[in-house]
Every structure is written in structure tokens, then in C-alpha cells.
Amino acid sequence: MAKSRALITDTERERLTGEADVEDQKRYVAVSRVRRRIQNELPEDVALLAKHRPDLLEELRDVVCDDE
Structure with missing residues (x-):
């Protein structure tokens, strides 16, 4: 099974971290897309999830709200 991403695609990760050698406009677009999501x-x-799978919502909260 192919690996999927939650919020950020592999390309966006490269652009956001500076690993990709691209112009600033492409980095801006990556930020904009992630912000929209x-x-x-x-x-x-x-x-x-709250309505249909509260158990999964709790897992999401555990990850997002982790104190680290």
C-alpha cells in the first residue's frame, strides 16, 4: 500500500524545509496550500470524526496536542 500524507505532501515538505532548490514563489504556494488545509x-x-468516530478523533488529539 502506498504511503499517504496527512497535511503536507513530500514536495511541500521539501519546499517548507528548504531542501528543494526552488524560487520563493513555490515556497509561498506550499505554505498557502498547507494553511488552506x-x-x-x-x-x-x-x-x-467527532460525529462518526470519536475514538479516531481522540487519537488525532493525542498526536496534535502532545506536549513535545
């Missing part, structure tokens, strides 16, 4: 798509996913 956080602000628009993630809340919908959280609502779905």
Missing part, C-alpha cells in the same frame, strides 16, 4: 479541510475532518 488547516483552516478549511481539517475542521471538516474533525467534525466528521
Whole structure:
């Protein structure tokens, strides 16, 4: 099975970390896409989990709200 990503694609990871040698515009686009997922798509996913799979929502909270 292919590995999938939660919020950030492999390409976006490279651009956000500076590993990719690309112009600033492509880094800006990567930031914008991730921000859009956080602000628009993630809340919908959280609502779905709250309603249908609270156990998975709790796992998500454990990861996101970890004190580290």
C-alpha cells in the first residue's frame, strides 16, 4: 500500500524545509496550500470524526496536542 500524507505532501515538505532548490514563489504556494488545509479541510475532518468516530478523533488529539 502506498504511503499517504496527512497535511503536507513530500514536495511541500521539501519546499517548507528548504531542501528543494526552488524560487520563493513555490515556497509561498506550499505554505498557502498547507494553511488552506488547516483552516478549511481539517475542521471538516474533525467534525466528521467527532460525529462518526470519536475514538479516531481522540487519537488525532493525542498526536496534535502532545506536549513535545
